[in-house]
Amino acid sequence: MKIGVLALQGAFREHLETLDAIGVEGVPVRLPEDLEGVSGLILPGGESTTMRHLIERWDLAGPILDLAATGAPLFGTCAGMIVLSREIVGGEAPVLPLLDVIVERNAFGRQLDSFEAELSVPVLGDTLVHAVFIRAPVIESVGADVDILGRLEDGRIVAVRERNVIATAFHPELAGETRFHRLVAAMASEHDDPGEGSGRRPHPTRRARNAT
């Protein structure tokens, strides 16, 4: 199983290293053909305006939306969250409108307002997540089908999931936090082989087919 990491710009190496740390093969994705054979895609932090520009320039939106439509997991951090949101405060056009949320860019202010905090993300267990926020966005509101995975103490939403799409306003990949990547890897392997964990025995030919 391979998980793609969008490598147009930003902290993609940190995501590839995190995948490596949990024993999952990560592949950098710069062009549509790089998406072939991936079981999921991570959209890293960086500058969302730059990523928007490069996604459009290299016609990546269509193939990424197709991948999402198959049910493969997508995970966006910071700029990746902005790229995945359906609506951006201020009226910028969405890039990959997959999450039914309204997102605000640079919601905390400029770099001087960047911060670290301990955050409860119940879906990952009891241990708090050490979250690094860098010129971070925030989710202003969510649609009916969006699960809120984490909030700041003041109630602002910073982690969400809608079916196979997860996004965080902060950077697990900068804090040695692997649980989001493990979750994405679990979703990806379940997407590859839905028999696992569902109480059915996988069809005998299934593994062989996936292996090729």
Add this chain to the structure above:
Amino acid sequence: MTVETSTWATKKGLAQMLKGGVIMDVVTPDQAKIAEDAGAVAVMALERVPADIRAAGGVARMSDPSMIEGIMAAVSIPVMAKARIGHFVEAQVLEALGVDYIDESEVLTPADEVNHIDKHAFKVPFVCGCRNLGEALRRINEGSAMIRTKGEAGTGNVVEAVRQLRDVLSAIRRLQTMREDELFVAAKELQAPYELVKQVAADGKLPVVNFVAGGISTPSDAALVMQLGSEGVFVGSGIFKSEDPARMANAIVQATTHFDNPKIIADVSKGLGAPMRGIAMEAIPEQERLAVRGW
């Protein structure tokens, strides 16, 4: 919930978010918009690009705060600004303006011939120039959260950038081959703190993000330093001194992302118009070289 602002992780982290990107020198809000639209990850706000500073001579200082504020208002990407080497009050002013990164820069005239700014004392992160590994580690020790090789600014000539980047990276590779007991002498020779030398030897890279600056003026220049191991590029005069800045800016962005794809670099290099006029190193008298500033 404990919330801590301006930590080392957030300072260093912003540079990590800029990787694989192009930071462009701009002198007006309009240029900043052009840079942002072309895909720049950040802009460096300054009054004159290095080529003009070089031509004008005299003392080059921090830019007018109102001009920096104008640029901050014009774009949503991070805005950097330059302070003179050792001029910690210019840095305090820039921090008060709320810029996202300060470049303690040899492009401006140094204010202190011995000391650099104590960058740990600031909440805003700093990027500093270096010519070699020792200089890089001294700047990191002073609190720099990002490093760039200096190149030779305002020349449109990539030769110094290449020399310095190779210098830094080959010195790191040499450290990796040393026995642990040899690192003490290596630290002495590099004139850098032993702890940082030890860390670099173990990791095989600098503890902060490393960009290249000074002399990048074509898409191929950008891809060259990326293939050599840079994590991103600063382009100063190379964009707004070229014939068609918007196209040149965009082409350099594409070449930085696809630095290992010659077909794409060829494609984006077509019909760009004239790049900036370059200067050969031999034509610059020793006392007019900028890279030797800083110690």
